Amino acid sequence: xxxxxxxxxxxxxxxxxxxxxxxxxxxxxxxxxxxxxxxxxxxxxxxxxxxxxxxxxxxxxxxxxxxxxxxxxxxxxxxxxxxxxxxxxxxxxxxxxxxxxxxxxxxxxxxxxxxxxxxxxxxxxxxxxxxxxxxxxxxxxxxxxxxxxxxxxxxxxxxxxxxxxxxxxxxxxxxxxxxxxxxxxxxxxxxxxxxxxxxxxxxxxxxxxxxxxxxxxxxxxxxxxxxxxxxxxxxxxxxxxxxxxxxxxxxxxxxxxxxxxxxxxxxxxxxxxxxxxxxxxxxxxxxxxxxxxxxxxxxxxxxxxxxxxxxxxxxxxxxxxxxxxxxxxxxxxxxx
Numbered sequence: 001x002x003x004x005x006x007x008x009x010x011x012x013x014x015x016x017x018x019x020x021x022x023x024x025x026x027x028x029x030x031x032x033x034x035x036x037x038x039x040x041x042x043x044x045x046x047x048x049x050x051x052x053x054x055x056x057x058x059x060x061x062x063x064x065x066x067x068x069x070x071x072x073x074x075x076x077x078x079x080x081x082x083x084x085x086x087x088x089x090x091x092x093x094x095x096x097x098x099x100x101x102x103x104x105x106x107x108x109x110x111x112x113x114x115x116x117x118x119x120x121x122x123x124x125x126x127x128x129x130x131x132x133x134x135x136x137x138x139x140x141x142x143x144x145x146x147x148x149x150x151x152x153x154x155x156x157x158x159x160x161x162x163x164x165x166x167x168x169x170x171x172x173x174x175x176x177x178x179x180x181x182x183x184x185x186x187x188x189x190x191x192x193x194x195x196x197x198x199x200x201x202x203x204x205x206x207x208x209x210x211x212x213x214x215x216x217x218x219x220x221x222x223x224x225x226x227x228x229x230x231x232x233x234x235x236x237x238x239x240x241x242x243x244x245x246x247x248x249x250x251x252x253x254x255x256x257x258x259x260x261x262x263x264x265x266x267x268x269x270x271x272x273x274x275x276x277x278x279x280x281x282x283x284x285x286x287x288x289x290x291x292x293x294x295x296x297x298x299x300x301x302x303x304x305x306x307x308x309x310x311x312x313x314x315x316x317x318x319x320x321x322x323x324x325x326x327x328x329x330x331x332x333x334x335x336x
Contacts, residue, residue, distance in 0.1 A: 027276040035313035038283030104134025125166035161210035205251035215258040247308035257318035
């Protein structure tokens, strides 16, 4: 039986009876608004430094957060209704990120400096999927992505799926078949569920994100993968709650909301109220650990909560879509 949970003094959830039907829908609008409000209020923290093109600049502390802002907010906008505050704020944040990369010009400079690095292309693809394009970037990227070197860059399978999805978004021929790559991932191999832990958990979630274009195409999830996830997501989410892994919990909720067909109601109703309780009054969510509930304008350092807060908004928008209109975009399901 699926149970809900509340926080014990150490920040870990304790079972409190059966999940209440509709519990997710009761908290999701507030969670989504809160996470976007916090993100919007801290948009300046995503700004790129003047030396972003210098070799010493840390990509993970500069371009990575900005790329995540663009990717996750573009999905939030796609999953929310036009005219709603959430839709408008998410769009404003994508526009802000686009201005930070000089409307694509900065990404062109990165591509020139590192022509076979995947991250400039993947960041650009987040904007391209939203409809923001830079002619010069694509003119240089087109011949690069047609080379043997591009097709044979050595990387983990779930990262290769990310590159394939980026190619789809930009509109070029993919360098390899997604189905063959999926079969080499932890998830695609239907690995023993008890081997789930942090690294495999994040590999699993990103496999689904890349496969479904960040939740926009749930039909791309093969039936056997769908069945495997529906069976084991509740246990994995429960383990993440018990250990205070809030960021990974949010990603698993986003995966659940990216599946084809009916939403996994019991899972969403059981887990979302817990994550809603972890969310601070300002709207931010910590990545891990005991949640702070005291009044404070910034209860956590930006680097320790920006990703989990974005993920919470992303997962909340997908969950609301999944709960209110069934399975998202109506397309024939196929095996990639």
